[in-house]
Amino acid sequence: MSEIATMLTDAIERLLEARLDDSAMHAARTGTWPSDLWRALEEQGVPLALVPEDAGGFGVDPREALDLIRLFGRHAVPLPLGETMLANAALARAGLPLADGPAALVPIDGAARIAWGRNCRTFVVETATGIARITDATLEHEAIDLAGLPRDAMRFHAPERAAPIPGKLIEHGALVRALQCAGALDRVLELTVAHVAERVQFGRPLSKFQAIQQELAKLAGEVVAASAAADLAADAFIADPADATFAIAVARVRIGEAVGRANGIAHQLHGAIGFTAEHRLHLFTTSLWTWRDEFGGAAHWATRLGDRALAAGKEGFWPMVTAA
Amino acid sequence: MIGFRFPSPPPSPAAEALRAEVRAFLAEALATRSPAARAESWSGFDRDFSRAIGAKGWLGMTWPKRYGGHERSAFERYVVIEEMLAAGAPVAAHWIADRQSGPTLLKFGTEEQKATILPRIAAGELVFCIGMSEPDSGSDLAATRTRATPVDGGWRVTGTKLWTTGAHHADYMILFCRTSGTTSDRQAGTSQLLVDLHATEGVTIRPIIDLAGQHHFNEVHFENAFLPAAALIGAEGGGWDQVMSELAFERSGPERFLSSMQLLLELIAVLREAPGDAARLALGRLTAHLVVLRRLSRGVAALLEAGENPAVHAAIVKDLGATFEQDLPEIARALVDAEPDRASTSDFVAVLAHTMLNAPSFSLRGGTREILRGIIARGLGVR
Ligand SMILES: Cc1cc2nc3c(=O)[nH]c(=O)nc-3n(C[C@H](O)[C@H](O)[C@H](O)COP(=O)(O)OP(=O)(O)OC[C@H]3O[C@@H](n4cnc5c(N)ncnc54)[C@H](O)[C@@H]3O)c2cc1C
Numbered sequence: 121m122s123e124i125a126t127m128l129t130d131a132i133e134r135l136l137e138a139r140l141d142d143s144a145m146h147a148a149r150t151g152t153w154p155s156d157l158w159r160a161l162e163e164q165g166v167p168l169a170l171v172p173e174d175a176g177g178f179g180v181d182p183r184e185a186l187d188l189i190r191l192f193g194r195h196a197v198p199l200p201l202g203e204t205m206l207a208n209a210a211l212a213r214a215g216l217p218l219a220d221g222p223a224a225l226v227p228i229d230g231a232a233r234i235a236w237g238r239n240c241r242t243f244v245v246e247t248a249t250g251i252a253r254i255t256d257a258t259l260e261h262e263a264i265d266l267a268g269l270p271r272d273a274m275r276f277h278a279p280e281r282a283a284p285i286p287g288k289l290i291e292h293g294a295l296v297r298a299l300q301c302a303g304a305l306d307r308v309l310e311l312t313v314a315h316v317a318e319r320v321q322f323g324r325p326l327s328k329f330q331a332i333q334q335e336l337a338k339l340a341g342e343v344v345a346a347s348a349a350a351d352l353a354a355d356a357f358i359a360d361p362a363d364a365t366f367a368i369a370v371a372r373v374r375i376g377e378a379v380g381r382a383n384g385i386a387h388q389l390h391g392a393i394g395f396t397a398e399h400r401l402h403l404f405t406t407s408l409w410t411w412r413d414e415f416g417g418a419a420h421w422a423t424r425l426g427d428r429a430l431a432a433g434k435e436g437f438w439p440m441v442t443a444a
Numbered sequence: 445m446i447g448f449r450f451p452s453p454p455p456s457p458a459a460e461a462l463r464a465e466v467r468a469f470l471a472e473a474l475a476t477r478s479p480a481a482r483a484e485s486w487s488g489f490d491r492d493f494s495r496a497i498g499a500k501g502w503l504g505m506t507w508p509k510r511y512g513g514h515e516r517s518a519f520e521r522y523v524v525i526e527e528m529l530a531a532g533a534p535v536a537a538h539w540i541a542d543r544q545s546g547p548t549l550l551k552f553g554t555e556e557q558k559a560t561i562l563p564r565i566a567a568g569e570l571v572f573c574i575g576m577s578e579p580d581s582g583s584d585l586a587a588t589r590t591r592a593t594p595v596d597g598g599w600r601v602t603g604t605k606l607w608t609t610g611a612h613h614a615d616y617m618i619l620f621c622r623t624s625g626t627t628s629d630r631q632a633g634t635s636q637l638l639v640d641l642h643a644t645e646g647v648t649i650r651p652i653i654d655l656a657g658q659h660h661f662n663e664v665h666f667e668n669a670f671l672p673a674a675a676l677i678g679a680e681g682g683g684w685d686q687v688m689s690e691l692a693f694e695r696s697g698p699e700r701f702l703s704s705m706q707l708l709l710e711l712i713a714v715l716r717e718a719p720g721d722a723a724r725l726a727l728g729r730l731t732a733h734l735v736v737l738r739r740l741s742r743g744v745a746a747l748l749e750a751g752e753n754p755a756v757h758a759a760i761v762k763d764l765g766a767t768f769e770q771d772l773p774e775i776a777r778a779l780v781d782a783e784p785d786r787a788s789t790s791d792f793v794a795v796l797a798h799t800m801l802n803a804p805s806f807s808l809r810g811g812t813r814e815i816l817r818g819i820i821a822r823g824l825g826v827r
Contacts, residue, residue, distance in 0.1 A: 327826035327827075328826075330818075332826075333817065333818065333821035334821070336820075336826060337824070340760065340824055344450065345736050348743065349739075351452055373728055374732040422724070423724045423725060424728065425728035425731045426725055426729075429712055430719050430723070430727060432712075441735055442738075
């Protein structure tokens with residue numbers, strides 16, 4: 121990692137560890153916007169991490185900037201940070217002014233469940249001709265996701281001029297969620313390994329039982345696959361955001377499955393304590409169950425991939441795979 | 445982060461240029477090979493084909509030129525082998541030698557072994573087999589009972605190897621056995637020996653027919669067989685560590701997730717005739733799995749290229765890969781009504797039958813699922 125990115129990552133990791141305790145996590149789940157944390161991360165420059173230097177950013181390598189989103193997933197940070205990063209990157213590309221405060225990515229037909237819509241100040245809204253930067257929006261309906269975090273329906277006013285960008289916003293959002301999932305899955309594995317090493321039954325730590333070890337290995341395999349899938353999507357997006365659909369679809373399909381299996385194993389190995397509101401595990405598993413289906417669910421992305429496979433046919437399928 | 449992050453495979457323009465060349469070669473060389481024959485994957489045996497591959501410079505690709513190698517990168521080699529597997533080329537005559545035995549000799553062998561054997565492997569002339577498993581030593585490899593006793597000028601070997609793939613074709617075996625101590629010493633006192641199967645007396649090879657009626661593996665019995673002192677590979681007593689380093693090569697390659705590739709291709713061909721939602725969803729899932737497996741496997745190639753021993757990473761790839769390969773026939777039969785029949789004139793039905801019969805071996809050969817998961821658990825620090 122470059123020096124600037126290491127410094128940024130370290131500073132953010134410290135900040136999250138200091139400020140994002142369980143009480144902050146629970147407060148967010150009653151609808152309290154973590155404003156201090158937002159400000160602190162804003163001061164670190166997180167919203168601009170993907171913006172090129174000549175457009176007002178500060179020159180972080182895009183790969184490392186995207187790794188920050190993994191880190192936010194690892195800590196299940198209850199803020200639309202990845203969305204704001206990608207929103208600013210899109211605005212910069214479109215030659216529009218950067219976002220003021222927290223931002224949302226609103227793909228076509230995507231206004232119904234916006235993370236923290238009520239607190240977002242800028243909405244990057246996709247239209248038939250490109251993206252519009254909208255600041256005038258009304259909260260229409262409040263809802264929550266599986267983690268208890270706000271997902272709001274918004275209505276937009278006064279659409280400003282739309283400008284074209286490469287790629288579709290649903291893909292930008294899907295990439296954010298893929299990276300968050302990879303980070304959170306890593307944490308789920310870590311929590312589970314720690315739990316079975318501590319918890320004693322039949323006079324030994326659970327981790328000494330072979331049945332438990334085999335399940336942990338399966339869990340690790342899913343986590344590794346999800347991580348590689350997120351890397352694939354990130355690499356493709358950085359190389360060319362207009363040509364990342366395939367990689368993002370692959371990531372979303374594979375990660376969606378990984379989440380199902382990994383969460384299942386993690387909860388099983390935690391026993392009843394992991395099923396409580398008090399234990400930390402659900403802070404990650406409930407967000408994972410949410411994130412995997414936002415910005416296009418399993419059917420959406422699998423269908424797109426399946427169509428590509430069918431279009432490629434027997435002859436074109438392998439070349440399609442190696443081109444990814 | 446305790447998860448094992450796999451490195452991103454670095455872009456390799458040289459490898460991509462090579463890919464086009466390999467594809468063009470295979471399109472011509474395999475023009476008349478039927479889908480059912482292609483489905484044999486890395487069990488398809490053809491010495492002429494292997495010699496042709498050797499002549500192209502596609503064997504021993506990463507080895508030094510002085511041993512007949514071509515000093516190319518692990519990624520170039522990866523391209524060659526994945527293209528061969530995806531096309532269903534008959535690679536068995538060079539597969540074990542190029543993947544495993546050659547690298548073992550290169551790393552641990554004597555100068556004489558390297559100078560005499562490696563150039564012939566790189567030319568596609570030598571078939572190797574692996575003598576590890578025994579009747580009472582399967583997953584528990586350290587329980588080997590085959591013993592090489594030091595005698596004047598060499599060793600006398602007695603014992604039985606089992607499931608030895610390709611022994612009936614092979615020119616050489618790399619034999620793993622005990623050279624000192626007793627079975628209770630476990631890993632200590634084991635060694636690897638190079639056996640010239642044409643020149644060694646006292647070796648009997650008996651076929652074992654598998655459940656699909658195929659003759660791939662064998663029982664190889666050693667009865668007081670004499671091996672010269674020069675047969676020792678590496679250090680006496682170093683066999684266990686040598687074998688463990690070999691297994692990372694054996695476990696992470698594209699053959700660990702491409703065994704059912706022909707079935708996937710035939711499935712696509714059939715589903716294209718009448719695509720429905722179930723077909724699109726299933727193919728989407730399979731595509732996602734395949735692409736991610738390939739990325740993981742290439743990540744291991746990057747680690748190997750960097751000189752690391754990614755045993756845990758390799759175990760993860762093989763475990764996930766075998767699951768994918770074994771899921772394929774189950775998914776195919778859920779999508780297309782067919783009674784599997786190897787003699788069918790439908791390519792899909794014939795390939796389905798072949799794959800279904802061979803699938804149980806995918807999570808056994810090269811280390812079973814349970815053993816791999818044990819290795820992964822140890823990597824997580826819980827064993
Ligand atoms: C097609 C094919 C080709 C092969 N080719 C070769 C070859 O060329 N050379 C060679 O040396 N070998 C070869 N093998 C052998 C292969 O390496 C062994 O089959 C494998 O190591 C397992 O040994 P086993 O069959 O004796 O099963 P066992 O070790 O008896 O295992 C049976 C079952 O018990 C499980 N098990 C065993 N020990 C444990 C444990 N401690 N904890 C939990 N579960 C356990 C296993 O996972 C497996 O599910 C081949 C096998 C196949 C199927």
